Amino acid sequence: MKLRLLTLVACMGICNAHAQDSLQMRKIADEILLHGTCYDNLRVLCKSVGHRISGSPAAAKAVSWGEKAMKEAGADKVWLQAADVPYWYRGKESLYLKMGKEYKKVRALSLGNSQGTSGRPLEAQVVMVHNFDEFKALPDSKVKGKIIFFDYRFRQDFVFTFHGYGDAVKYRWASPSVAAKKGAAGVIIRSMSTGMDDFPHTGGMHYNDSFLKIPEMALGNITADQLEQACEKGEVMARMNSECHMMPALVHSYNVIGEIKGTETPERIITVGGHLDSWDVGEGASDDGAGCVQSIEVIRAFKALGVKPKCTIRAVLFMNEENGNKGGEAYADSAKARSEHHILAVESDAGGFSPRGIGMEMPTEMKQRILKYKNLFLDYGVYDFSLEEGGTDISPLKKKLDVPLVGLIPDSQRYFDLHHTDNDVFEQVNHRELKLGAAVMAQLIYLVSENGL
Amino acid sequence: MKLRLLTLVACMGICNAHAQDSLQMRKIADEILLHGTCYDNLRVLCKSVGHRISGSPAAAKAVSWGEKAMKEAGADKVWLQAADVPYWYRGKESLYLKMGKEYKKVRALSLGNSQGTSGRPLEAQVVMVHNFDEFKALPDSKVKGKIIFFDYRFRQDFVFTFHGYGDAVKYRWASPSVAAKKGAAGVIIRSMSTGMDDFPHTGGMHYNDSFLKIPEMALGNITADQLEQACEKGEVMARMNSECHMMPALVHSYNVIGEIKGTETPERIITVGGHLDSWDVGEGASDDGAGCVQSIEVIRAFKALGVKPKCTIRAVLFMNEENGNKGGEAYADSAKARSEHHILAVESDAGGFSPRGIGMEMPTEMKQRILKYKNLFLDYGVYDFSLEEGGTDISPLKKKLDVPLVGLIPDSQRYFDLHHTDNDVFEQVNHRELKLGAAVMAQLIYLVSENGL
Numbered sequence: 003m004k005l006r007l008l009t010l011v012a013c014m015g016i017c018n019a020h021a022q023d024s025l026q027m028r029k030i031a032d033e034i035l036l037h038g039t040c041y042d043n044l045r046v047l048c049k050s051v052g053h054r055i056s057g058s059p060a061a062a063k064a065v066s067w068g069e070k071a072m073k074e075a076g077a078d079k080v081w082l083q084a085a086d087v088p089y090w091y092r093g094k095e096s097l098y099l100k101m102g103k104e105y106k107k108v109r110a111l112s113l114g115n116s117q118g119t120s121g122r123p124l125e126a127q128v129v130m131v132h133n134f135d136e137f138k139a140l141p142d143s144k145v146k147g148k149i150i151f152f153d154y155r156f157r158q159d160f161v162f163t164f165h166g167y168g169d170a171v172k173y174r175w176a177s178p179s180v181a182a183k184k185g186a187a188g189v190i191i192r193s194m195s196t197g198m199d200d201f202p203h204t205g206g207m208h209y210n211d212s213f214l215k216i217p218e219m220a221l222g223n224i225t226a227d228q229l230e231q232a233c234e235k236g237e238v239m240a241r242m243n244s245e246c247h248m249m250p251a252l253v254h255s256y257n258v259i260g261e262i263k264g265t266e267t268p269e270r271i272i273t274v275g276g277h278l279d280s281w282d283v284g285e286g287a288s289d290d291g292a293g294c295v296q297s298i299e300v301i302r303a304f305k306a307l308g309v310k311p312k313c314t315i316r317a318v319l320f321m322n323e324e325n326g327n328k329g330g331e332a333y334a335d336s337a338k339a340r341s342e343h344h345i346l347a348v349e350s351d352a353g354g355f356s357p358r359g360i361g362m363e364m365p366t367e368m369k370q371r372i373l374k375y376k377n378l379f380l381d382y383g384v385y386d387f388s389l390e391e392g393g394t395d396i397s398p399l400k401k402k403l404d405v406p407l408v409g410l411i412p413d414s415q416r417y418f419d420l421h422h423t424d425n426d427v428f429e430q431v432n433h434r435e436l437k438l439g440a441a442v443m444a445q446l447i448y449l450v451s452e453n454g455l
Numbered sequence: 456m457k458l459r460l461l462t463l464v465a466c467m468g469i470c471n472a473h474a475q476d477s478l479q480m481r482k483i484a485d486e487i488l489l490h491g492t493c494y495d496n497l498r499v500l501c502k503s504v505g506h507r508i509s510g511s512p513a514a515a516k517a518v519s520w521g522e523k524a525m526k527e528a529g530a531d532k533v534w535l536q537a538a539d540v541p542y543w544y545r546g547k548e549s550l551y552l553k554m555g556k557e558y559k560k561v562r563a564l565s566l567g568n569s570q571g572t573s574g575r576p577l578e579a580q581v582v583m584v585h586n587f588d589e590f591k592a593l594p595d596s597k598v599k600g601k602i603i604f605f606d607y608r609f610r611q612d613f614v615f616t617f618h619g620y621g622d623a624v625k626y627r628w629a630s631p632s633v634a635a636k637k638g639a640a641g642v643i644i645r646s647m648s649t650g651m652d653d654f655p656h657t658g659g660m661h662y663n664d665s666f667l668k669i670p671e672m673a674l675g676n677i678t679a680d681q682l683e684q685a686c687e688k689g690e691v692m693a694r695m696n697s698e699c700h701m702m703p704a705l706v707h708s709y710n711v712i713g714e715i716k717g718t719e720t721p722e723r724i725i726t727v728g729g730h731l732d733s734w735d736v737g738e739g740a741s742d743d744g745a746g747c748v749q750s751i752e753v754i755r756a757f758k759a760l761g762v763k764p765k766c767t768i769r770a771v772l773f774m775n776e777e778n779g780n781k782g783g784e785a786y787a788d789s790a791k792a793r794s795e796h797h798i799l800a801v802e803s804d805a806g807g808f809s810p811r812g813i814g815m816e817m818p819t820e821m822k823q824r825i826l827k828y829k830n831l832f833l834d835y836g837v838y839d840f841s842l843e844e845g846g847t848d849i850s851p852l853k854k855k856l857d858v859p860l861v862g863l864i865p866d867s868q869r870y871f872d873l874h875h876t877d878n879d880v881f882e883q884v885n886h887r888e889l890k891l892g893a894a895v896m897a898q899l900i901y902l903v904s905e906n907g908l
Contacts, residue, residue: 031612031614032612035611035612035614036611036612041651158488158489158887159484159485159488159489161484161488161834161835161836161891163887196887198494198886356809356866356868358836380839381614382614383614383811383866385838385839386833386838413809413836413866415809415885415887415888415891416885416887416888419885419887432868432869432872433651434611434616434649434868434869434872435868435869438614438868
């Protein structure tokens with residue numbers, strides 16, 4: 003009888019705690035859905051700064067924007083954290099394909115970090131392969147001096163599109179060195195794209211220093227289909243011309259940090275962030291303007307609601323996620339040097355779409371503590387806690403300080419239509435989806451700050 | 456020991472059945488994600504037919520389109536089912552507001568089924584109220600001869616936006632008769648809209664025949680905000696002019712039906728549908744071109760995969776959901792007259808967005824049988840089986856024949872930005888989201904056809 007009474011009392015305690023958590027989660031969601039400024043912030047970032055590749059004047063402008071937005075959100079303290087970053091410069095570029103009688107200019111983008119043709123035309127026959135196995139089977143004589151077209155299709159049968167991206171991205175990342183090893187002169191790839199359109203997708207690539215640094219360009223799906231058909235029919239020639247190159251020196255740049263000081267355990271820090279840099283196309287709205295304005299929104303909502311969190315909450319706009327992660331490294335290095343105690347880091351870098359899940363990179367017992375809230379998140383459309391996902395910017399915190407990581411998992415269907423393209427613009431982000439993602443991050447951070455992890 | 460063995464064998468049986476179900480669900484999803492034609496079908500419907508209000512020449516064109524598309528999908532049999540429908544005609548319309556010194560034309564839409572000003576200007580002072588309670592508190596003298604502005608805001612704090620719609624829609628539906636009862640001359644409403652834009656939303660309204668039929672127009676949120684501010688400051692005048700009216704006679708029209716005959720129990724019928732009519736704005740892409748092409752896709756996918764379902768599967772493009780439901784009634788009446796045995800009806804009429812749930816209107820024991828598959832649907836992002844939702848077109852099947860109903864529940868965040876507006880166009884639908892919804896419908900129908908309900 004006593005035991006049953008105790009169980010009952012314990013249960014009531016838990017239920018009460020959950021009822022309070024649930025109420026506070028509701029308040030946070032209401033505040034953000036009704037009064038959130040993240041959508042307006044995103045408009046300003048996209049339309050007044052636009053794309054902002056690391057090291058560029060636009061990235062510097064974005065830092066100023068972030069500092070202002072963080073102050074307007076009401077952060078107790080706002081500061082810049084230095085990080086020297088690479089600066090890859092695109093310059094002029096063109097790709098002509100001769101798929102019939104005449105050369106025709108097609109839409110194409112050089113891949114990020116790649117070395118172009120130094121502004122001189124590179125003309126060669128196109129050799130199509132569908133994957134690395136087919137390429138390996140080619141004799142060197144069929145590769146030497148040619149432009150290799152890696153025609154690997156983004157698999158549309160994966161429901162979670164990041165799995166398709168993970169499967170395909172090696173062709174963007176590694177093709178030039180794989181091809182150069184056998185004497186190729188250049189590489190064309192089919193973009194890492196789910197799109198039924200012709201937007202080429204840029205994105206990071208990497209040279210193996212043992213081989214010649216040959217140029218790499220990406221085609222949108224429609225042009226890639228045309229090139230595929232032309233290669234099946236007969237000889238195709240390509241003429242690449244591009245000025246892109248990595249600038250010789252690093253550029254001074256910054257992470258933007260805004261903080262609410264914790265009231266009870268200010269030494270315990272929760273970081274929430276996205277990355278401020280983007281590729282040099284579109285407006286970097288979904289990648290990752292969305293994550294930046296959502297992180298700022300967490301600060302704004304806490305302040306607007308008068309939430310005085312037990313722990314310190316830091317929103318961080320990281321610099322240089324796309325090609326170096328210098329901002330993420332600098333943040334973790336600083337945390338280590340100052341012996342900071344980070345209890346959790348949360349990232350939003352998968353688009354501002356409707357939230358669906360909370361990815362976790364942490365020990366099982368910590369996961370269990372977050373899973374206690376699973377039912378509470380259902381009301382906000384968040385049900386998937388199965389993914390082992392954090393985020394690139396926060397990954398050095400885990401590597402260097404063993405900080406548990408959380409990645410917001412939004413609906414993934416539209417992301418790889420837009421990712422790294424001229425179509426990654428403000429208009430592709432929905433105000434309610436963006437706000438709901440911010441609300442879920444703020445709710446989780448509130449729960450961990452107040453109840454521990 | 457025997458009992459445990461039996462349990463084990465039973466469990467293995469269930470697990471095997473589930474493994475087979477899971478495999479077939481995967482095949483269906485792969486087929487639709489890789490080879491689905493629903494997105495291309497939607498493009499043709501939206502761009503070659505466009506909007507198609509019941510009774511209009513465009514609706515007749517849509518019927519021809521549907522018949523052709525159903526045949527191309529490979530249905531064993533395609534036919535038209537007669538339904539006489541009302542035809543509401545908009546004609547010319549304009550709304551001028553004098554919010555300062557001069558009249559200015561604003562964007563506005565007459566509400567569906569409403570009676571306009573017969574092409575003569577109606578000029579009167581605007582009286583703003585925020586809800587019916589405020590209106591009731593007004594003395595008749597303040598209402599008589601005035602144009603009442605029902606400035607009720609769509610509640611953005613509901614996460615599931617259909618709850619916000621359910622809360623707000625009475626102002627569209629009932630305001631004119633409520634206002635006419637006290638002598639008002641006309642009504643302006645703030646649209647049932649989550650949009651941060653100025654698209655006015657049309658949609659069905661209803662007159663109480665006891666009162667004068669006064670005109671009703673809707674404003675987009677931006678103009679509604681301006682009118683709200685102007686009314687708070689001082690006197691505002693409005694000048695409405697509209698020709699809209701209900702045509703005196705019903706028009707012959709049709710549901711479009713495509714069928715795959717069942718192999719084992721052809722007398723058992725599963726219906727899947729959406730509605731072919733739309734309002735007379737935009738392209739009726741999300742409402743409900745999406746549901747139509749998804750229903751056709753179910754037929755196509757079964758045929759392409761060589762699935763020979765035990766039960767008969769019927770895809771139905773219903774006519775006149777928006778203002779009369781004559782198609783839905785005709786379908787149920789025919790089923791009753793022929794003593795057809797319908798075991799399930801499924802509808803998609805909430806947009807072509809990422810599927811999230813399966814709504815069920817059926818007895819608890821049937822729900823339990825569908826809930827057995829809950830974990831299998833998680834891989835497709837479908838987790839919410841809590842909503843009591845079928846669909847308007849299939850509701851007469853329940854009323855007249857007690858057929859269990861299922862409604863596809865897509866992500867709801869964007870729907871009421873677009874619903875009944877000029878912005879409900881093909882470009883607002885994502886190919887992968889649309890296909891995934893079709894896949895989930897096809898999967899559920901397969902499971903019920905093969906395993907019963």
